[in-house]
Amino acid sequence: MAKRQLENGHPVDKRVKKVEFSNIDTFEPEKVSDSVDVSVPSSEESEDEDEESEGEDENPASKKNEVFPHGKPSKKQRKQLSAQEIQVARETAELFKSNIFKLQIDELIKEVKLKESHVAKIEKVLHRLHDLISQVPATNEPLTLEQAESKFASSKKKVAIPWPEPKPTKANYKFAYLPPQDVSLVGSFGLKTGINSNTNNYNMNSIDIALTMPSELFQPKDYLNYRAFYKRSFYLAWLVEHLIPLSKRNHLPVKISYHFLNGDVLCPVLKLESIHTDNEEDLHFHKTKFTINLVVGFPFGIFDAKKVLPDKNCIRIDTTEKGELPATPIYNSSLLSSTSYDYYLKFLYTSKKSAEAFKDACILGRLWLMQRGLSSSFNDGGFGHFEFAILMSALLQGGGVNGNKILLHGFSSYQLFKGTIKYLATQDLNSGYLSFSSLIGESSNSKYSSEGFNTPTIFDKNIKLNVLWKMTPSSYQYLRQKAIETLVLLNDVVKDRFDPILLSKSNINQLKYDLVASLTFPEEIAQSFGAIEKIMFITLERWLRHKIYLILKTGLGDRVHGINIKVEKETTAFGINKRKPSASTNNKFIIGLTLNPEECEKLVTKGPNQTDTEEGSKFRSFWGNRASLRRFKDGTIQHCVVWQQSNKKGEPIVLSIMKYVLDAKLLEGISEHLYSESSLFNGLLPTPLSGGNNGYNLLRNSLDGFSRVLSNLDGVPLQIKSLSPGASPALRYTSLLQPVPFATASPDFWNEIILQFESSTKWPDEINSLEKTKSAMLLKFCELLEDTVYKAFITKDDFIPFNFNVCCLNILTPEGFGFKMRILTERDEILYLRAIENATPNEKAIVQDTYLRFNQKYIGSIKHTRTITSLSHHFHYYSSTVRIFKHWLDSHLLLKHMNDELIELIALKPFVDPAPYSIPHSTETGFLSILNFLSTWNWKEDPVILDLVKSQTTIDELTPEEELKQANKLTDRLTIPAYRIIESNFQKIRKVDPNGIKTQLFIGSKDDPSGILWSNELTLPIASRLTALARLSITLIKQQQQSQSEIDESTISLIFTPALKDYDFTIKVKTNSLTSSSGILPANKFKNLIGTESSFPDDICGSYDLVQEFYKELSKMFGNIIIFSTKKFTGLSSDGASNVIAGLFVPATNTKKKFRVGLGLNVKPIDKEECIINKEAIFNQINLLGGDLVQSIKHRK
Amino acid sequence: MSISEIKDFLVLPVDLPGAKAPHYIYFKKHSGKSSTDGQNNSLFLFNLPINTTTSTIKKYLSSVAIGATLESFAPSLLTNYPEDFWIDLTKLTSDLELSTNLNSNIDQDYNTGNTIGAKLPKHCGILTFIDKSSLQLAFTSLKKLSSNQTSSKWPIDEANFGGSSYFLSKYQGQILDNEWLSGIVSQSLIDFDAAEQKSINDLQQSTELVDEDGFTLVVGSHRKTKASILGKQKLASTVEVERAQKNLKKKEKDDFYRFQLRQRKKDEMNDLLKKFKLDQERVRLMTEKKRFRPY
Structure with missing residues (x-):
């Protein structure tokens, strides 16, 4: 006892912050100092690095100046090699980007590879199908329109000819079927870039077979007025009429239906699905999950390319107006692309042969697009894997402004992919365009030209087709946005970003867009769809999309970054006895807006x-x-x-504007059909009693005022060094209730501030005496403040376990706010750390918790508040998102179990690290993003490491210097070593606690490398419940989207209703009404009818929430056997006074126990040895304790 | 259901106000080590109901065992504390011989006047009677109740416990009286100064001691306790050593001989190879977990 060793040093505890940072410090200099001389790494590795650095270089011409050539660098080059460059290269290699990323790509490609048995099966099917097609008889003689129609009308099979709109009425040409001049496999299956897919999404699983109609069937003028399309429709109908009996006879049982290829109504194709039969001779392929598309194409080059240029008109109509008819780009492109199925396959095949990694890169591109909901179909943006492959081929031929090559044939799949993404991100194909030639063997370069057509364009000079003809400026904008975000991820050298780039799906509308509205359009709108519009846009939906886009773009202007309009559920397939899909299905649009947070809520x-x-x-x-x-x-x-501001509570300005402009410009009264749930989410935030949104600023000002008074006090024994906001959500804009003057019942009424003095050696070297010395200081302040407008009193504080001498000075300001001041000295931390050193192994864990508690309150909270304050200025919707998230947690009785700081860090995740989505710019998106993150976070295996910096790197900043800066720690981003240290802290924790029994959530950042400062006190059941509840909510949102129903009030109330049945017992409690004393405007009441307080009550404790004290006492007395939960904000309940305390017995307590005095349980005896928990007695005591607060106790049977 | 004894403990059923089922207290004669005078007049109790204070016990005894005079009651400090061990931070942070008198805490809820309470497990307590006969009297009466399994009434001061007024008073109790506080603070600072002075005096003595190598302890003017001086010395020595090693390293040339360069290259290569192997292993693990399903 007497010879206890004490010292001032820090103990070696992995959780201690100081130690971590000193580690980082020693890590850095070593790295910089020895990195001037570069040696070539081992051959295997050097290749990888080489590739990596090439990929990042846009201009291949400058490739020779790379850092790692195998030859000797010249003297000049050697000079250019700065220590930093080498550091980047080295750290990159050290980190996964080159190695692990490559390995992951390999695994992924293995995973999605088509099964060989499936491929063999399909090949068999295709051969049989080919036979069938060759058996289809030709028409005996060309038929007139009437003959053709009557032929099918009289047939028993009731096959309809899928005429495109308008149906032909008279035709001075004839229809016929002759065997196709060519049948070939096209599309990704033909290119062998197909992937295995589990989804039932039609586009993913189809195999395209192109049947080229023989040129004898056409006349030169057939490009006009749908004539070629009509001929094709007949061709298809004839084909299906004969395929049905043929397929039965030849043991290939299939269900045949019509289907619009890529949603193009001009291009119906036959879709073949396998039918399961019991006949063994039948050939089935349903297990492969493939369907087959029979695409009928026109012969290549049959139409004069000049006549069908995108700016030409090919549908002649009579109009009363004089002047030229408008161009028909969609019609023309559809016609042209129908001539080129086989042709483009050959072109892509050549690219594939010329670049080894082309195939894998295609697969990566395809996955990337799939995860982001993009495909070749009109409705899905018009950019799918075909377009991706064409772009990549074009970039292999050039693509730069001078025709310089963007991609090289020797690139790896990763580099091809990254190069293409980078091109999409950095070149504007809307205002400029890319031209290339698809002629095989031609040496002409593809070239980017900045003067474009204001429509997304990749122009094939050879056949005069704009490959992006199905895209719109709005879908292009979305594609580009995604490319930019992905490029940032690809450039991230600190974190492994494989997951959000290729593995995670981002398909929930509410997370993809900041504001989602659905618009059901009434039938009368079709009246304004005239002949001119028809020839330009072909379908009503496409015209409406275009029109709404223009209206919203003009109306919303700077307020939005992107507008995306989609048909909610497009029907493209229809039976062979129908001419077209039934009309009424496509009448609902989903409008997704990406908002500009700076502008969107401006009133002018x-x-x-x-x-x-x-x-x-x-x-x-x-x-x-x-x-x-x-x-x-x-x-x-x-x-x-x-x-x-709209009368409807919480309606965003953007939505009001949308309603107005759609009414005024599209159709009067159409806003009635516009629905958005975003107002409902905004409306969940409690309205402050004081009105306005400046409560936070008033509080800040009040603190500033107090701070001035404090520093001017005479007679303080030590000089004040600083007064910093500490554990106070309201001071960092994250308190659920806005600060309202004199609202003393608000749980966040007291705002903690930390006072630090200039350093002194006189602080006692023992913890209790130190606390008492601090108390003496506080007493002095209390005395000095007596002569000011401030009221002050001292309270004891039990936040730190086993430190029974902590006092705080409570200050009430004349503005109506409350501050709680603590004193931090430089000796505090030393003493706590010393205690950890001296503790026995048994005590150690508890003393460590004590230290963590101290660190939270006195050190962590200052840093945290500083960071969060600045970030909530930067992310406009962070504050409201956190507040609503806290509301959600409190509704589920979880808020009391978590630190405010932990919650705020969780809520920060979607803002600082939103991939694969974007930074949320609305409360709804932010909130749902948090839930989505929680629902997918596997905290047993993955730490969360947050880079708490203001802006995500945008595309403009991605210069090499910027990257160097990043690596060189000139920015405040997380560095690789710092990241590694946090990661290793997590691994250390998981090594001793692999199942997360003790530590669940790990959230590290530069403020807290230990990762558990704020989550240390969480327990396993609470963490699991958090995940489970988040999962349920997200599933609900997904279901709503799938069933195409709106997220309405009932959905939201479901998300916010606690499942009290899960608890062992619930206690209904009631106290005085706290609504207005918490500063909340009661529902359905007017501000002027509620008197606002203008002074503090005589007994400040009189307004406190007694339920909270009840809960605290319960946890103290029974916390070892029962997990209690309650709502922190009693004032938010419907009557402002009711609350519920729910209890869950710790499972281990429910069993029989051997009797011993250390049980810590209230037990009743069973026999001479054993006893069991005495629940009746416990409930009785709870009842006694609660007294008049308890309304009823309900047990689970 | 009439078990009156369990593992040497007697079972005493009591009725709390408003209870439908009895509560069970377990007791036996206490045989602590502190029986210095050969006499031990204490009872050990386990599973005391909530809010058991000395006055509760006194009241109860007066109803079931009149004449048994209680000297003191020491409840477990942990009963109303969520932790499993009691920690004395004073002892862990200082070796000053401060009186471990818990009465000096500002938080009066955790002052018991003795140290026994800190060692008892939750819900336990020790009753000490003034003499053997009192103990005997109480024990016999309780034993009788136990063997008959007759429930006796357990008095809880309902007026001052539970319900809104109780919680309100808890809140109010957090606010400290300034005068009282300054009294406590100044007294304990005087105590601390005295203890520190004593320690300094002890230290002064040790400076005069010459150890076998002929050294004496040197004491600076700032820190005044032995522990802090020793601690500082230890810290200083490690810092010095590190600095010296660093200096030594700086002077070393590590690219002078060819073998050094070759060795470094080799190391680097091995390092990279090792990392590559590690990466492969990681990816293999991920594959096992079916990470690569992009659906």
């Missing part, structure tokens, strides 16, 4: 200056009488439109 839409008459009249004509002239503070007079 600013237009041009008054002096700009031309623009001014445009502005006025768009906005009509809403437009007005305003003079602004800087003296300019501008046209503008002023919006009011």
Whole structure:
């Protein structure tokens, strides 16, 4: 006892922050100092590195200056090799990007490879099918339109000819079927880039067979007025008419239906699905999950390319207006692409042969697009794997502004993929365009030209086709956005980003977009779909999409970054006895907006200056009488439109504008059909009693005022060094309730602040005396403050276990806010750490917890508040997102189990690391993103390591210097060594606790490399429940999306309703109403009818929530056998006074026990040895303790 | 259901107010080590009901065993504390001989006036009677109740316990009286100064001691306890050693001989190879977990 060893040093505890940082420090200098001389790494590795650095270089010409050539670098080059460059290269190699990324790609490609047995089966099927097709008889003689129609009408099979709209009425040409001049396998199966897929998504599993109609069937003028398409429709109908009996006879049982290829109504194809029969001779292929498309194409080059250029008109109609008919780009492109199925297959095949990794890169591209919901279909953006492959081929031929090559034939699959993504991200194919030649063997380069057509364009000079003809500016914008985000991920050298790039799906609308609205359009809208519109857009939906896009783009302007409009569920397949799909199915749009957080909620839409008459009249004509002239503070007079906050609670301005412009510009009253749930989510936030949204600022100002007074006090024995906000959600904009003056019942009323003095050696070297010395200081302050407007009193504080001498100074400001001041000295941490050193092994865990508690309150909270404050300024919707998330947690009785800081870090994840989605710019998206993250976070295996920096690197910043900076720690991003240290901390924890019994959530950051500062006190049941509840909510959202129903009030209330049945017992409790004393405006009441407080009550404790104290006492007395849960915000309940305390017995307590006094349980005897928990007695005591607060106790049977 | 004894403990059923089922207290004569005078007048109790205070016990005894005079009651400090062990941070942070008098805590809820309570497990307590006869009296009466399994009434001061007024008073109790607080603070700081002074004096003595190598302990003017000085010395020595090693390293040239360069290259290669192997292993693990399913 007497010779206990004490020392001032830090113990070697992995969780101790200081130690971690000193590790980092020693790590760095060593790295920089020895990196000037470069040796060539082992051959295997060097290849990888080589590839890696090439991939990052846009210009292959400069490749020779790379860091790792195998030859000797010249003197000059050697000079250029700065220590930093080498460091980047080295760290990259050290990290997975080259190695592990490559290995992961290999595994992935193995995984998605088609099964060989399936391929063999399909090949057998295809051969048989080929035989069948060759057996289809030709028409005896060409038929007139009437003959053709009557032929099918009289047939028993009731096959309909899938005429495109408008149905032909008279034709001076004839229809016929002759055996196809060519039958070939096209598409990804033909290219061997097909992938195995579990989804039932049609596009993923189809094998395309192109049947080329013989050229004898066409006349030169057939490109006009749907004639070729009509001929094809007949051809298809004839084919199906004969295939049905043939397939039966030849033991290939299939179900045949019509289907619009890529949603193109001009291009119906036959879709063949296997039918299961019991006949052994029959050939089935349903197990392969493949369907076969019989695509009928036109002969290559049959139409004069000049006539079907995108700017030509090929549908002649009579119009009353004079002048030229508009161009028909969709019609023309559809026609042209129908001539080129086989042709493009050959082109792609050549690319595949010329670049070894082309095939794998195609598969990567395909997966990437699939995970982001993009495909060749009109409705899915019009950019699928075919377009990706063509782009990649074009980039292998050039693609730069000077025709320089973007991709090289020797690139690895990763580099091809990354190069293509980078091209998509950095080159604008909407305002500019890429031209290439698909002629095999031609040496002409593809070239990027910045003067474009304002429509997404990759132009094939050879056959004059815009490969991106199915894309719209809006879908291109989405594609580019995704490419930019992916490029940032690909450039990330710190974290392994394989998962969000290729493995995770991002298909929940509510997470993809900041605001999702659905629009059901009424039938009368078809009246405005005239002949001109028809020839330009072919279908009503496409025209509407275009029109709505233009209206919203003009109306919303800067407020949105992207507008995406999709048909909710497009039907493209229909029976062979129908001419087209039934009409009413495609009448609902999903409009997804990506918002600009800076602009979207502004009340004024600013237009041009008054002096700009031309623009001014445009502005006025768009906005009509809403437009007005305003003079602004800087003296300019501008046209503008002023919006009011909507009466509907929580409706975003953007939604109000949408409603207005759609009504005014599309169809009067159509806004009634526009639905968005975002107002419902916004409405979940409690309205503050004081009105307005500036409660947080008032509180901040109040703190500033107090801080000034404090530093000017005379007679303080030590100089004040700093006064920092500590554990106070309200001071960092994250408290569920906004700060409202004099709202003393709010659980966040007291805002903790930490006072630090200049350093002194006089602090006692023993913990209790130290705390008492601090108390003496507080007493001094208390005395000095007596003469000011501030009221102050001292309370004891039991936050740190076993430290029974902690006091806080409570300050009430004249503005109506409360601060709780603690004193931190430089001796505190030393003493706690010393205690850990001196503790016996038994005590150690508890003393460590004690230290963590201290660290939370006094050190961690300061850093945390600083970080969160600055981030909530940067991410506009972070604050409201956290608040709603806290609301959700409290509804589920989880909030009390978690630190505010832990919750805030969890909520930060979707903001600082949103991949594969984007940074959320609305409360709804933010909230659902958090739930989505929680539902997928496997915390047993994965740590969360947050890079708490302000902005995600955007594409402009991705210069090499920037990357160097990053590696060189000039920015405050996480560095590789720091990341590694946090990661290894996690591994250390999991090594001793692989199943997460003690530590569940691990969230590391530069503020807390230990990763468990805030999650240390969480327990396994709570962490599991958190995950389970988040999963349930996300499943619900997904189901709503699949069943195409809206997220309405009942959905939301389901998400926010606690499952009390899961607990062993629930206690209903009731106290005084706390609604208005918590600063909440009660529902359905008006502000002016509720008196706002203007002074503090005499007994400040009188307004506190007694339920919380009840809960605290219960946890103290029975916490070792029962997990109690309750809501922290009693004031948010419907009457402001009711709450519930739910209890769950720790499972181990329910069994019989050998009697001993150390049980810590209330037991009743069973026999001479054993006893069992005495629940009746426990309930009785709980009842006694609760007294008049308890309304009822309910047990689970 | 009439078990009156379990593992040497007697079972005493009691009724709490409003209870439908009895609560069981287990007791036996206490045989602690502290029986210095050969006499042990204590009873050991386990599973005491909530809020058992000295006055509760006194009240109870007066109803079942009149005449048994209680000297003191020491409940377990852990009963109302969520942790499993009691920790004394003073002892862990200092070797000053501060009185381990728990009464000096600002948080009065955890002052018991003795140290026995810190060692008892949850829900236990020790009753000490003034003399053997009192103990005997109480024990016999309780034993009788136990063997008959007759429930006796357990008095709980309902007026001052439970319900809203109780919780309100808990809140109010957090606010400290300034005068009382300054009294406590100044007293314990005086105690601390005294203890520290004593320690310094002891230290002063040791400076005069010459050890077998002829050294004496040197004491600076700032830190005044032995522990802190020793601690500092230890720290200083490790820092010195590190610095010296660093200096030595700086002077070493590691690219002078060819073998050094070759060795370094070799090391690097091995390192990379090792990492590659590790990566392969990681990917293999991921594959096993079916990570690579992009659906």
